[in-house]
Amino acid sequence: MKVVLGPASAELGEKISQLTGMEKVPVAAKAFPDGESYVRLEGNVQGEHVVVVQTTCAPQDSRLMQLAFMAAAAKRNNAKKVTAVVPYLAYARQDKIFLQGENVSIETVARMLNAAGVDELITVNVHQEKTLKQFPFPAKTLSAIPLLAEYFIQKGIKKAFALSPDKGAMYIAQQAQQVLGGEAGHLEKQRDRYTGQTSQTAQGLNVKGQTVIIFDDIISTGGTIVGAAKILREQGAAHVYTACVHALLIGDAEKRILDAGVEEIVGTDSVPSKASKVSLAPLIAEALKAL
Ligand code: R5P
Numbered sequence: 389m390k391v392v393l394g395p396a397s398a399e400l401g402e403k404i405s406q407l408t409g410m411e412k413v414p415v416a417a418k419a420f421p422d423g424e425s426y427v428r429l430e431g432n433v434q435g436e437h438v439v440v441v442q443t444t445c446a447p448q449d450s451r452l453m454q455l456a457f458m459a460a461a462a463k464r465n466n467a468k469k470v471t472a473v474v475p476y477l478a479y480a481r482q483d484k485i486f487l488q489g490e491n492v493s494i495e496t497v498a499r500m501l502n503a504a505g506v507d508e509l510i511t512v513n514v515h516q517e518k519t520l521k522q523f524p525f526p527a528k529t530l531s532a533i534p535l536l537a538e539y540f541i542q543k544g545i546k547k548a549f550a551l552s553p554d555k556g557a558m559y560i561a562q563q564a565q566q567v568l569g570g571e572a573g574h575l576e577k578q579r580d581r582y583t584g585q586t587s588q589t590a591q592g593l594n595v596k597g598q599t600v601i602i603f604d605d606i607i608s609t610g611g612t613i614v615g616a617a618k619i620l621r622e623q624g625a626a627h628v629y630t631a632c633v634h635a636l637l638i639g640d641a642e643k644r645i646l647d648a649g650v651e652e653i654v655g656t657d658s659v660p661s662k663a664s665k666v667s668l669a670p671l672i673a674e675a676l677k678a679l
Contacts, residue, residue, distance in 0.1 A: 389676070390433060392458055394442025396451045397475065400657050401441035403669035404473070408676055410439070417454060425453045429461050438467040439676060440506075441475075445636060445659040448478035452497060456504035463505035470507050471679065475658035475668055476634045477511040481606075483519040486581050498523040510675055512658055512668055513560075513605045513633040530675055532656050533560050533603060535666050536631040537567035539654055540601060546570075548599040548629075553577055553588060553616045560603045564631075568601070575616055588615045596624040604632045607653070610641030617648040627651055635663040 391410045393401035395417035405412040413431035420426060440462065442455040459470045482493035501509070502524045509527040514520060520527040540548060547570035552561035554577035565572035573593050579586045602616050613630050620628050628650050635655025642663070645653055655663035 389437045389439055389679075390431065392429060392431075392433075392438055392440040392462065394440055394458060395427070395454060396445070397441045397443045397473075397657075397660075399660065400443075400475065400667070400669060400672075403667060404439075404441060404673050404676065407669055407673035410676070413438070415458060419450070423450075425450050425457060427454050427457045427461065429458065429465065433462050433465050433467040436467050437469045437471065437679075438462045439471045439473055441473045441672075443475045443658055443660075444478035445476045445634065446638075452478060452500070455506075456501060459501065459505040467505075470505050471676075472501060472506045472509045473511075473672055473676075474509060475512045475656070475672070476636075477509075477514050480511075480515040480519060483516050494519055495522055498525075498527070510672065512656070512671070515605060528675075530668075530671050531563060532633045532658075532666065532668055532671055533563040534567050535668075535671060536603065536633070536654060536656070537564040537601075539631070539666050540629065541567060545599055545601075545629075548601045549573065549595050549625075551575070551593075551595070551600050551602045551616065551620070553602060553604055553612045557604060560605065564601065564603045570598075575619060577612065577615075586611060586615065588612070588619060590619050590623065593619075593623065595620055597626050599627040600625045600629070602628065602630040602650075604630070606634045606636060607632045607641060607645070607655070608636045609638050610645045613645050613650065614648040617645070617650050621649050629654065631655070634658050635661055637661060637663060 479493040514529040550561040550564035550572040552574040561572040631654040657664040
Protein backbone atom coordinates (compact mmCIF):
# COMPACT_ATOMS: atom_id res chain seq x y z
CA MET A 389 0.00 0.00 0.00
CA LYS A 390 1.13 3.56 -0.70
CA VAL A 391 -0.06 6.81 0.87
CA VAL A 392 -0.80 9.69 -1.48
CA LEU A 393 -0.23 13.00 0.32
CA GLY A 394 -3.28 15.04 -0.71
CA PRO A 395 -2.46 18.77 -0.69
CA ALA A 396 -5.13 19.50 1.95
CA SER A 397 -3.71 16.90 4.39
CA ALA A 398 -0.04 16.52 3.46
CA GLU A 399 1.17 16.72 7.07
CA LEU A 400 -1.37 14.19 8.30
CA GLY A 401 -0.50 11.93 5.36
CA GLU A 402 3.20 12.10 6.31
CA LYS A 403 2.38 11.04 9.87
CA ILE A 404 0.22 8.16 8.63
CA SER A 405 3.03 7.05 6.33
CA GLN A 406 5.47 7.09 9.27
CA LEU A 407 3.14 5.17 11.59
CA THR A 408 2.20 2.51 9.02
CA GLY A 409 5.53 2.26 7.24
CA MET A 410 3.67 2.74 3.94
CA GLU A 411 5.63 4.49 1.21
CA LYS A 412 4.42 8.02 0.50
CA VAL A 413 3.55 9.48 -2.87
CA PRO A 414 3.94 13.29 -2.95
CA VAL A 415 1.50 15.33 -5.02
CA ALA A 416 2.21 18.44 -7.07
CA ALA A 417 -0.81 20.74 -6.87
CA LYS A 418 -1.65 24.17 -8.13
CA ALA A 419 -4.60 26.31 -9.11
CA PHE A 420 -4.66 27.79 -12.59
CA PRO A 421 -5.20 31.57 -12.89
CA ASP A 422 -8.92 30.97 -13.47
CA GLY A 423 -9.17 28.90 -10.27
CA GLU A 424 -9.24 25.39 -11.79
CA SER A 425 -7.38 22.68 -9.84
CA TYR A 426 -4.40 20.69 -11.10
CA VAL A 427 -2.77 17.67 -9.41
CA ARG A 428 -0.02 15.25 -10.42
CA LEU A 429 1.05 12.13 -8.50
CA GLU A 430 4.82 12.21 -8.10
CA GLY A 431 5.36 8.48 -7.62
CA ASN A 432 4.63 5.12 -9.19
CA VAL A 433 1.30 3.58 -8.16
CA GLN A 434 1.16 0.78 -10.74
CA GLY A 435 -0.47 -2.32 -9.22
CA GLU A 436 -0.68 -0.69 -5.77
CA HIS A 437 -3.47 -0.36 -3.26
CA VAL A 438 -3.37 3.43 -2.92
CA VAL A 439 -4.57 5.43 0.09
CA VAL A 440 -5.36 9.04 -0.80
CA VAL A 441 -5.39 11.26 2.29
CA GLN A 442 -7.30 14.47 1.64
CA THR A 443 -9.59 16.40 3.93
CA THR A 444 -12.39 18.46 2.39
CA CYS A 445 -12.83 21.44 4.68
CA ALA A 446 -12.97 24.90 3.06
CA PRO A 447 -12.48 25.49 0.21
CA GLN A 448 -14.57 22.31 -0.02
CA ASP A 449 -15.30 22.30 -3.73
CA SER A 450 -11.71 22.60 -4.93
CA ARG A 451 -10.56 20.05 -2.34
CA LEU A 452 -13.21 17.62 -3.52
CA MET A 453 -12.09 18.14 -7.12
CA GLN A 454 -8.46 17.54 -6.08
CA LEU A 455 -9.55 14.32 -4.35
CA ALA A 456 -11.46 13.15 -7.42
CA PHE A 457 -8.51 14.02 -9.67
CA MET A 458 -6.03 12.15 -7.43
CA ALA A 459 -8.24 9.05 -7.38
CA ALA A 460 -8.65 9.23 -11.16
CA ALA A 461 -4.91 9.78 -11.66
CA ALA A 462 -4.18 6.74 -9.50
CA LYS A 463 -6.53 4.55 -11.56
CA ARG A 464 -5.23 5.99 -14.84
CA ASN A 465 -1.75 4.97 -13.66
CA ASN A 466 -2.99 1.44 -12.96
CA ALA A 467 -3.44 1.50 -9.20
CA LYS A 468 -5.17 -1.72 -8.12
CA LYS A 469 -7.46 -0.08 -5.56
CA VAL A 470 -8.09 3.43 -4.22
CA THR A 471 -9.05 4.03 -0.59
CA ALA A 472 -9.95 7.65 0.12
CA VAL A 473 -9.15 8.80 3.67
CA VAL A 474 -11.24 11.95 4.07
CA PRO A 475 -10.98 13.08 7.71
CA TYR A 476 -13.57 15.85 7.30
CA LEU A 477 -16.19 14.86 4.76
CA ALA A 478 -17.75 17.96 3.23
CA TYR A 479 -21.49 18.11 2.59
CA ALA A 480 -22.22 15.34 5.11
CA ARG A 481 -24.71 17.56 6.95
CA GLN A 482 -26.95 17.73 3.86
CA ASP A 483 -27.73 14.03 4.21
CA LYS A 484 -31.46 14.23 3.61
CA ILE A 485 -34.13 16.46 2.14
CA PHE A 486 -35.08 19.08 4.73
CA LEU A 487 -37.09 21.33 2.39
CA GLN A 488 -38.76 20.52 -0.89
CA GLY A 489 -36.54 21.13 -3.93
CA GLU A 490 -33.27 20.38 -2.15
CA ASN A 491 -30.63 17.81 -3.08
CA VAL A 492 -29.04 15.15 -0.86
CA SER A 493 -25.61 16.68 -1.43
CA ILE A 494 -23.54 13.99 0.26
CA GLU A 495 -25.08 11.34 -2.00
CA THR A 496 -23.98 13.31 -5.07
CA VAL A 497 -20.47 13.74 -3.63
CA ALA A 498 -20.20 9.97 -3.06
CA ARG A 499 -21.34 9.18 -6.61
CA MET A 500 -18.86 11.69 -8.00
CA LEU A 501 -15.98 10.14 -6.05
CA ASN A 502 -17.01 6.66 -7.12
CA ALA A 503 -17.11 7.71 -10.77
CA ALA A 504 -13.61 9.19 -10.37
CA GLY A 505 -12.17 5.90 -9.10
CA VAL A 506 -12.63 5.76 -5.30
CA ASP A 507 -13.28 2.14 -4.25
CA GLU A 508 -13.73 2.68 -0.51
CA LEU A 509 -13.72 5.55 1.95
CA ILE A 510 -12.69 6.11 5.54
CA THR A 511 -13.78 9.25 7.35
CA VAL A 512 -13.85 10.44 10.95
CA ASN A 513 -16.96 11.30 12.97
CA VAL A 514 -19.18 11.80 9.99
CA HIS A 515 -22.26 13.76 10.98
CA GLN A 516 -24.58 10.72 10.69
CA GLU A 517 -23.12 7.24 10.32
CA LYS A 518 -26.19 5.98 8.48
CA THR A 519 -25.35 8.35 5.60
CA LEU A 520 -22.48 6.07 4.63
CA LYS A 521 -24.79 3.12 4.05
CA GLN A 522 -26.13 4.88 0.94
CA PHE A 523 -22.68 5.18 -0.62
CA PRO A 524 -21.98 3.18 -3.80
CA PHE A 525 -18.81 1.71 -2.19
CA PRO A 526 -17.87 0.52 1.32
CA ALA A 527 -17.44 3.48 3.66
CA LYS A 528 -16.78 3.68 7.36
CA THR A 529 -16.36 6.31 10.02
CA LEU A 530 -13.89 6.29 12.91
CA SER A 531 -14.36 8.13 16.18
CA ALA A 532 -11.78 10.61 17.46
CA ILE A 533 -13.74 11.35 20.63
CA PRO A 534 -11.66 9.01 22.88
CA LEU A 535 -8.48 10.75 21.61
CA LEU A 536 -9.98 14.17 22.39
CA ALA A 537 -11.04 13.07 25.87
CA GLU A 538 -7.56 11.64 26.46
CA TYR A 539 -6.13 15.12 25.73
CA PHE A 540 -7.94 16.42 28.84
CA ILE A 541 -6.76 13.47 30.95
CA GLN A 542 -3.18 14.30 29.90
CA LYS A 543 -3.87 17.89 30.96
CA GLY A 544 -4.76 16.61 34.43
CA ILE A 545 -8.54 17.05 34.14
CA LYS A 546 -10.33 13.99 35.46
CA LYS A 547 -14.01 13.22 36.03
CA ALA A 548 -15.11 16.18 33.92
CA PHE A 549 -18.75 16.34 32.88
CA ALA A 550 -19.04 15.41 29.17
CA LEU A 551 -21.80 17.44 27.55
CA SER A 552 -23.22 17.20 24.05
CA PRO A 553 -25.04 20.26 22.74
CA ASP A 554 -27.97 18.23 21.42
CA LYS A 555 -29.62 14.91 22.11
CA GLY A 556 -28.57 13.39 18.76
CA ALA A 557 -24.91 13.78 19.75
CA MET A 558 -25.34 12.13 23.17
CA TYR A 559 -23.37 9.12 21.91
CA ILE A 560 -20.39 11.48 21.58
CA ALA A 561 -20.69 12.58 25.22
CA GLN A 562 -20.97 8.93 26.25
CA GLN A 563 -17.80 7.99 24.36
CA ALA A 564 -15.98 10.84 26.11
CA GLN A 565 -17.42 9.82 29.48
CA GLN A 566 -15.82 6.35 29.09
CA VAL A 567 -12.40 8.03 29.11
CA LEU A 568 -13.08 10.93 31.49
CA GLY A 569 -14.87 8.89 34.15
CA GLY A 570 -17.37 11.59 35.12
CA GLU A 571 -20.99 12.22 34.25
CA ALA A 572 -22.50 12.82 30.80
CA GLY A 573 -25.51 14.74 29.59
CA HIS A 574 -26.96 16.75 26.76
CA LEU A 575 -28.82 19.93 25.94
CA GLU A 576 -31.81 20.18 23.61
CA LYS A 577 -31.19 22.08 20.35
CA GLN A 578 -33.80 23.39 17.94
CA ARG A 579 -32.93 24.73 14.46
CA ASP A 580 -35.02 26.93 12.17
CA ARG A 581 -34.56 25.30 8.75
CA TYR A 582 -35.13 28.60 6.88
CA THR A 583 -32.89 30.95 8.87
CA GLY A 584 -30.46 28.35 10.27
CA GLN A 585 -30.87 29.98 13.71
CA THR A 586 -30.57 27.58 16.66
CA SER A 587 -31.73 27.77 20.26
CA GLN A 588 -30.83 25.52 23.15
CA THR A 589 -32.38 24.55 26.45
CA ALA A 590 -31.25 22.45 29.41
CA GLN A 591 -33.68 19.97 30.88
CA GLY A 592 -32.77 18.25 34.13
CA LEU A 593 -29.11 19.23 33.85
CA ASN A 594 -27.12 20.22 36.93
CA VAL A 595 -23.46 21.11 36.46
CA LYS A 596 -23.00 23.53 39.37
CA GLY A 597 -19.34 23.62 40.43
CA GLN A 598 -18.31 21.07 37.79
CA THR A 599 -15.69 21.14 35.04
CA VAL A 600 -17.66 20.68 31.84
CA ILE A 601 -16.31 19.77 28.41
CA ILE A 602 -18.71 20.36 25.53
CA PHE A 603 -18.07 17.71 22.86
CA ASP A 604 -19.36 18.04 19.31
CA ASP A 605 -18.52 16.66 15.89
CA ILE A 606 -18.22 20.09 14.24
CA ILE A 607 -17.75 23.67 15.35
CA SER A 608 -18.66 25.89 12.43
CA THR A 609 -19.84 29.41 13.32
CA GLY A 610 -19.49 28.61 17.02
CA GLY A 611 -23.13 29.48 17.70
CA THR A 612 -23.89 26.08 19.22
CA ILE A 613 -20.95 26.23 21.65
CA VAL A 614 -21.59 29.88 22.58
CA GLY A 615 -25.23 29.01 23.37
CA ALA A 616 -24.21 25.98 25.42
CA ALA A 617 -21.54 27.94 27.32
CA LYS A 618 -24.13 30.57 28.25
CA ILE A 619 -26.38 27.91 29.79
CA LEU A 620 -23.45 26.35 31.65
CA ARG A 621 -22.43 29.75 33.06
CA GLU A 622 -25.99 30.36 34.24
CA GLN A 623 -25.89 26.97 35.96
CA GLY A 624 -22.65 27.83 37.77
CA ALA A 625 -20.20 25.46 36.04
CA ALA A 626 -16.70 25.98 37.47
CA HIS A 627 -14.77 25.53 34.20
CA VAL A 628 -15.94 25.11 30.60
CA TYR A 629 -13.87 23.64 27.75
CA THR A 630 -14.88 22.50 24.30
CA ALA A 631 -13.59 19.73 22.08
CA CYS A 632 -14.66 18.85 18.59
CA VAL A 633 -13.37 16.65 15.82
CA HIS A 634 -13.74 19.20 13.03
CA ALA A 635 -12.94 22.74 14.17
CA LEU A 636 -14.01 24.71 11.12
CA LEU A 637 -14.10 27.91 13.21
CA ILE A 638 -15.66 30.11 10.57
CA GLY A 639 -15.13 33.90 10.84
CA ASP A 640 -14.74 35.07 14.43
CA ALA A 641 -16.00 31.78 15.92
CA GLU A 642 -12.89 31.29 18.05
CA LYS A 643 -13.15 34.75 19.62
CA ARG A 644 -16.88 34.39 20.26
CA ILE A 645 -16.37 31.03 21.98
CA LEU A 646 -13.54 32.31 24.17
CA ASP A 647 -15.52 35.48 24.95
CA ALA A 648 -18.38 33.23 26.08
CA GLY A 649 -16.13 31.93 28.87
CA VAL A 650 -14.81 28.73 27.25
CA GLU A 651 -11.25 28.23 28.49
CA GLU A 652 -9.88 26.22 25.55
CA ILE A 653 -10.96 24.94 22.14
CA VAL A 654 -9.50 21.56 21.23
CA GLY A 655 -9.79 20.14 17.72
CA THR A 656 -8.02 17.60 15.52
CA ASP A 657 -5.94 17.88 12.37
CA SER A 658 -8.95 16.94 10.23
CA VAL A 659 -9.09 20.71 9.76
CA PRO A 660 -5.57 22.12 10.12
CA SER A 661 -5.63 25.17 12.41
CA LYS A 662 -4.20 26.35 15.72
CA ALA A 663 -6.99 24.37 17.42
CA SER A 664 -5.55 21.13 15.93
CA LYS A 665 -4.11 19.84 19.19
CA VAL A 666 -4.94 16.16 18.63
CA SER A 667 -3.68 14.23 15.59
CA LEU A 668 -5.87 11.67 13.86
CA ALA A 669 -2.81 9.85 12.52
CA PRO A 670 -2.75 6.99 15.10
CA LEU A 671 -6.47 6.34 14.67
CA ILE A 672 -6.28 6.29 10.87
CA ALA A 673 -3.05 4.28 10.86
CA GLU A 674 -4.72 1.53 12.93
CA ALA A 675 -7.71 1.46 10.59
CA LEU A 676 -5.45 1.16 7.54
CA LYS A 677 -3.42 -1.64 9.12
CA ALA A 678 -6.67 -3.54 9.65
CA LEU A 679 -7.72 -3.33 5.96
C1 R5P B 1 -24.89 20.06 14.01
O1 R5P B 1 -25.80 19.30 14.25
C2 R5P B 1 -23.47 19.79 14.36
O2 R5P B 1 -23.32 18.67 15.17
C3 R5P B 1 -22.84 21.00 15.05
O3 R5P B 1 -23.42 21.19 16.31
C4 R5P B 1 -23.03 22.23 14.22
O4 R5P B 1 -22.63 22.00 12.89
C5 R5P B 1 -22.23 23.38 14.79
O5 R5P B 1 -22.48 24.52 14.02
P1 R5P B 1 -22.23 25.96 14.62
O6 R5P B 1 -20.84 26.00 15.17
O7 R5P B 1 -22.41 26.87 13.43
O8 R5P B 1 -23.26 26.21 15.66
